[in-house]
Amino acid sequence: MGFKGEKTRKKILDDAAHLFRTKGFGATSINDLLEATGVTKGSLYFHFPGKDDLGLEYLRQASERFMDFIDEGLEGDTAAQKLDSFLRLALDYHRGRGFVGGCLFGNTALETSDTAPAFAQMTAEVFLEWKRKLAAIIAHAQDEGAIHQGRTAESLAEFVIAVLEGGIMQSRLHKTEEPMNNCIETLRLMLFIPNPGSDQRRSH
Template sequence: MNKAEKTRQFIIEKTAPLFNTKGVAATAVTDIMEVTQMAKGSLYVHFQNKEELSYCAVDWNLKQFMDKISAEAEKYTGAKEKFFGLLDYLSDPLNPPVQGGCPMMNFGMEADDTSPVIREKVHQTICTVQQGMVDILEQGMADGIFNPNWNYREFALKAYAMIEGGILVARVSKDITQMKMLVDILKREIDEQTIVRK
């Protein structure tokens, strides 16, 4: 990267947690100037406006989230172990993988009525995460680990929705008790669908 590209990347990485924590609308240019220690004019050399920077910050947050959960899944070989590993990794929303919390939840709720561009970015990431969950379960089905009659696609959808709901409850209540219960429920269902070898 040349100097301009490095500066642009620096601005994105410094402001990404800010946007994810405060939200796009609530993040002021003065906030951006403070975290980057840059003047307004210097910022606008690299970005047309706050909107363009916010799109880049959303992309960065979503990519960080995806990279971290992918890396977590790669620690395991078996499908069941992978799914359990992901559930454990996401089970403490008070200490999230990305600073500020789940970017899909944060940006998705805010952009629902305000930004079609950000809404679409979040939608694509949700689809990718859900497909990733399906892929893990499909691996287990192909390996003969799970009950062949299990509707694993339906389970993946339910698991995703329960995790996102658990994140919301935990973040609002500042308590992960219910999230832990949801993770246990999902693990029990996976156990019930696991074929026991004799």
């Protein structure tokens, strides 16, 4: 495919993003896509054999970007700072979008788990990889003495993902920052040990 073809393909993926993120993959129609991308039906089908191919490619690229972000986008010298950074940047991301669209992976999990195996399988891999990456950070933070050690790093990673997804859900529903912010602050209180390295350990 030439440069112009690549550019059209990329434009279709970019312009379809808002539809996929707000309406979901199933409810986004071919007509919605033609309207949002401005390409002809012939051009759309030249680049993607069907709507699901476009949707799956969008999901694949979004998951790559998300994994790169976890690998390279987190700030901090210690693992605890990196986890803290992840929580802060997640809130910033959703606040910056006015809590519209939510988490693409959470949306797709609930939309497709029982009905669209190709989407569900790709989403399941995203969640497993997300958990693995967070568990690695949390294991280091546990070694640093900065994170609750009563559960395995993998269990805590799954818990962190649950809290974020449930917080995003409530903020997206009510279109207010408060639920996601509260869920993250409550999670911090329960997860992080204040003053790691000092004699004081978590106690209430």
